[in-house]
Amino acid sequence: MKVGVVSIVGRPNAGKSTLLNAIIKEKVSITSDKPQTTRNNIQGIYNDDECQIVFIDTPGVHKPVNKLGKFLNNETYSAFDTDIILFLVDSSKPFGKGDEFILDKIKEYNSKVFLVLSKIDKVKKDELYDLIMSYKDKYNFDEIIPVSAIKDNNVEELLNVIKSYLNEGTPFYANDLYTDQSVKFMVSEIIREKIFRKTDKEIPYSTTVIIENYDENKSRVVINACIVVERDAVKKIIVGKSGSMIKEIGINAREDIEKLVGKRVDLELFVKTVNNWRDKDKLLAELGFDKKDFE
Ligand SMILES: Nc1nc2c(ncn2[C@@H]2O[C@H](COP(=O)(O)OP(=O)(O)O)[C@@H](O)[C@H]2O)c(=O)[nH]1
Numbered sequence: 112m113k114v115g116v117v118s119i120v121g122r123p124n125a126g127k128s129t130l131l132n133a134i135i136k137e138k139v140s141i142t143s144d145k146p147q148t149t150r151n152n153i154q155g156i157y158n159d160d161e162c163q164i165v166f167i168d169t170p171g172v173h174k175p176v177n178k179l180g181k182f183l184n185n186e187t188y189s190a191f192d193t194d195i196i197l198f199l200v201d202s203s204k205p206f207g208k209g210d211e212f213i214l215d216k217i218k219e220y221n222s223k224v225f226l227v228l229s230k231i232d233k234v235k236k237d238e239l240y241d242l243i244m245s246y247k248d249k250y251n252f253d254e255i256i257p258v259s260a261i262k263d264n265n266v267e268e269l270l271n272v273i274k275s276y277l278n279e280g281t282p283f284y285a286n287d288l289y290t291d292q293s294v295k296f297m298v299s300e301i302i303r304e305k306i307f308r309k310t311d312k313e314i315p316y317s318t319t320v321i322i323e324n325y326d327e328n329k330s331r332v333v334i335n336a337c338i339v340v341e342r343d344a345v346k347k348i349i350v351g352k353s354g355s356m357i358k359e360i361g362i363n364a365r366e367d368i369e370k371l372v373g374k375r376v377d378l379e380l381f382v383k384t385v386n387n388w389r390d391k392d393k394l395l396a397e398l399g400f401d402k403k404d405f406e
């Protein structure tokens with residue numbers, strides 16, 4: 112059996128989580144059009160008859176402005192030491208300082224490095240060749256592979272190239288598992304995704320979700336989740352006019368959670384204000400962010 116660990120790194124919004132979901136063909140990692148949607152390293156496990164590949168989706172490297180931001184960078188760096196690094200660069204955007212910075216970090220590791228040009232559905236076909244050429248002198252990449260995760264274009268080919276680099280070994284996980292995340296964590300992520308997709312500006316960044324109660328019986332799952340916000344003004348926005356916003360978030364989240372657990376779901380959401388939670392050690396620790404990673 113061939114096995115390997117592959118990390119997916121790049122700037123926020125490069126399309127890392129969307130690519131992971133396209134590879135695994137399940138919603139493993141949440142996505143939105145806003146940077147820094149992903150807050151933890153998320154493992155997606157690809158299984159077939161010949162191999163097992165553990166993919167690690169990362170939050171992405173950016174300029175940190177608070178303890179949570181520091182955590183996100185350190186979390187990303189901790190995933191660099193893998194067999195293969197997929198360095199995602201948005202092909203519809205110029206190669207920027209942020210990309211350069213990440214590439215310099217990557218060079219510190221012995222991993223194979225594939226440059227993955229993402230979102231190629233956004234660039235003209237005849238520009239793609241020049242684009243690939245322009246990246247050739249930036250680094251001696253082991254492979255340069257253009258993909259569109261949304262159009263499922265070239266994802267299979269990327270997977271085949273990855274497979275050709277893998278070594279024989281013992282699988283890390285059972286072959287029917289597609290992620291190492293707990294159901295509770297995935298539920299909180301789904302709710303966070305809906306907040307990211309429904310709200311704007313600082314709002315999604317200043318919120319987080321805690322599952323207070325998760326009760327499963329034969330026919331249904333009862334979930335109480337708390338949306339933590341930083342200020343009462345934000346709470347007002349999340350709740351919306353006579354509760355309209357939180358209702359929509361709940362309806363959208365419930366739909367995805369029902370798909371995940373395969374049962375009817377009763378989802379109750381409430382909102383709580385905790386001033387500056389993104390800088391509070393205790394709460395960050397409760398949320399699973401390790402203290403040594405944001406100090
Ligand atoms: N057009 C297009 N958009 C994409 C593609 N992949 C991702 N996106 C969009 O880019 C945004 C960021 O994607 P996401 O996967 O959350 O990026 P991440 O921050 O790197 O994980 C989302 O709005 C996605 O829908 C793609 O192949 N084509």
Ligand SMILES: [Mg+2]
Nearest residue numbers: 127128148149
């Ligand atoms: Mg992401």
